[in-house]
Amino acid sequence: xxxxxxxxxxxxxxxxxxxxxxxxxxxxxxxxNYQARNFxxxxxxxxxxxxxxxxxxxxxxxxxxxxxxxxxxxxxxDARWECVDIRALETLPSxxxxxxxxxxxxxxxxxxxxxSRLSVQPVTEEEWRIICEMGGLAT
DNA sequence: GCCAACGTTGGC
DNA sequence: GCCAACGTTGGC
Numbered sequence: 001x002x003x004x005x006x007x008x009x010x011x012x013x014x015x016x017x018x019x020x021x022x023x024x025x026x027x028x029x030x031x032x033n034y035q036a037r038n039f040x041x042x043x044x045x046x047x048x049x050x051x052x053x054x055x056x057x058x059x060x061x062x063x064x065x066x067x068x069x070x071x072x073x074x075x076x077x078d079a080r081w082e083c084v085d086i087r088a089l090e091t092l093p094s095x096x097x098x099x100x101x102x103x104x105x106x107x108x109x110x111x112x113x114x115x116s117r118l119s120v121q122p123v124t125e126e127e128w129r130i131i132c133e134m135g136g137l138a139t
Numbered sequence: 140g141c142c143a144a145c146g147t148t149g150g151c
Numbered sequence: 152g153c154c155a156a157c158g159t160t161g162g163c
Contacts, residue, residue: 009161033146054161098162117145117160141163148157 003123004039004049005112006064006086015051015061018088025067025087028120029075036120040084041070049086050123050131052112059095060131064088093136106130 006028008014018026031037043066051062068085101107107130111121123131132138 058162115145116162119160145160146158150155151153
């Protein structure tokens with residue numbers, strides 16, 4: 001299984017919005033960046049992801065699961081753009097802030113730190129474990 | 140609200 | 152195919 005990070009702005013798509021979709025999940029659409037799209041093409045059913053909020057919160061707030069592999073993005077006719085579907089699995093007992101992530105030397109290589117603008121990014125298993133721990137989840 | 144970093148576009 | 156111009160993102 002692989003691990004990922006999905007970035008959103010709460011004003012566009014919040015964790016509550018995601019939770020509201022329940023087990024059916026929702027398209028992670030609207031991505032118009034090749035790197036991000038390519039990562040979504042690599043995703044497999046059951047892969048896990050962190051749900052991260054940029055701008056105001058700047059924190060990972062929940063865990064999601066890929067529940068549909070890459071398919072055309074329904075918000076455009078442009079065949080170049082594809083997306084996966086994700087569903088909320090659980091809310092982190094305590095959100096893990098960007099500040100905390102930056103403060104931990106073990107996480108200094110995270111894409112989130114190195115290329116903060118990429119909206120869909122891979123997370124290593126070690127990074128995943130550390131963040132879950134910080135967020136109050138047993139792994 | 141500012142600005143640096145980055146990606147994309149389009150003229151040549 | 153290069154690169155300047157532009158638009159967008161996101162941390163501060």
